[in-house]
Amino acid sequence: MTVPHVHPKHCAPAGAIVPSVARIVIILVAALIGVLPGNSQSAKPSASNATLAAQQQPVGKSLAPAALSAFDVASIHPHQPLPHERSHILNSNGRFATLNVSLKAIIQWAFDIPEGRIIGGPSWLGSSRWDIEAKAENAIDMQKAYSPAEAKLEKRRMVQSLLVERFMLATHTETRELPIYALVVAKGGPKFLSSQASGTMVDHGNGNIRIQGGDDTVALLAEELAEALGRVVVDKTGMEGRYKLVLTWTPDDRVTTSSSSSAFDSGPSIFTALQEQLGLKLEPQKGPVEVLVIDRAEVPSAN
Template sequence: MSKRFIRRQIYIPVFAVALLCAAANASAQGSPSPSTFTSKTANSEVKVPDYDVVSVKESKSAEYTMLSTYMSDGFRATNISLEVLIAYAYGIRQDLISGAPGWMSSTRFDLEAKVAGADVDAFNKLSPEQRQAMLQSLLVDRFKLKTHLETKVLPIYELVKEKGRFKIKEAQPSSPNFRGLGPGMFKGGAVTLQDLADGLSSSMQRTVLDKTGIAGKYDIDLKWNPGEGEAADVSADAGPTLFTALQEQLGLKLQPTKGPVETLVIDAVEKPSKN
């Protein structure tokens, strides 16, 4: 039986909820069977249902924007590419996906998946990881998706403490937990430095590892001048680069190095059959 592929949290800004929560140390060939995936919630074991009704159609929209949202009874994505869906379902950055045919990024789809009425209560108790597993199974069923993991040695960054004063404000017990990532900004409440590293990984399209050795939760408001591809502003008052902002605003720095990075290889995929 293949293991399910669940990854560490990443950020995909095109989604309404940019943060994808996941765990490490899992791999997959294809997709998990959600019927075997359970989670402890409020002294009860929640069984992960299958999607009962699934509609997948090529999008006719001329818009660039991709949208997705979870509903009380399912998942909806509009004008979205399969590459982005796979990145979401498998918790991996798009630049770490290889072997994909060109249409996976160029063709857009409208997708709507709903659970049966009897499964709505259970669906609303699922963790983000369980919902990812459901989407993995949907992709295997409708797109005949087959994948495997491959570890490569790639350029990465290590997030370390700069010499001198650590400048991040420790979160109070009453601080709300939230994370937001956009061009030239990371803002989080009651977040760890690993959360910051994950956000920077998405922004830089390069894996960032937390090597600060600093535990705890913090309130972080980091702003920098977005680089090329992030609506760069080259004016004199555009603000610091990300590297400078980390040092000046947080007392942290990024050290370039190389390290093992897990990538997702597409072995087989097909355009979906008509509904």
């Protein structure tokens, strides 16, 4: 039998294939574990960078937004308020605007927190006024993608992101022992009836709160009272269940701005109304309260 002749230059040297295969296997394994030869430094940050990052991180839970949706265009201008001029915050689909509003009030809206729980910041935080006009072109897409509650939460996050970018806002949260109110049953017992209505209805305005239904109606009342008073209200009534609650009172600003005769005929304060109309009362106490601490805020540069 004739054996075909193969020229030596077409043959690989003995054992040459094994190192090539081994190198391919090594490269594949290295790629799987994320460490390629010559790139070991990129897999792990240097100790100095890690230390610097730790030093820059504020103590507590940071509320600075990360990877949030942003407005496509935003203008910010200082406002020179006129006597008796009102402040306005406008929130519509894809638009956020302020007129004669302090940065502290904007932070209050963006983080959905009472003003009394915002601590620190520069001296001008609550005095300097700002006009903001911000718009997002993806407003229609946002409206389709979110429920009304989710859309409002996303808008708050977008405003947070704007404050970080333009006012260089830096914040963190802490828990502090602060004055609170305990909602308890007054002498004589509660003055409201249970409700069989399905669903939950909450309606509140300047001087009135109406709540019906809900699995824990009195707890909802405590939340509404906290918003009206700017202080944490803890429900300690022990009354769970569904009720119909209606509370009306004369806010302090109505009394101070009215004439002496109308002030004499004005309705009760929120504390008096709570006892007379619902048979509940608020007791001053102290308790743990989560506050938002302003670490930094700067005057924004010109647009």
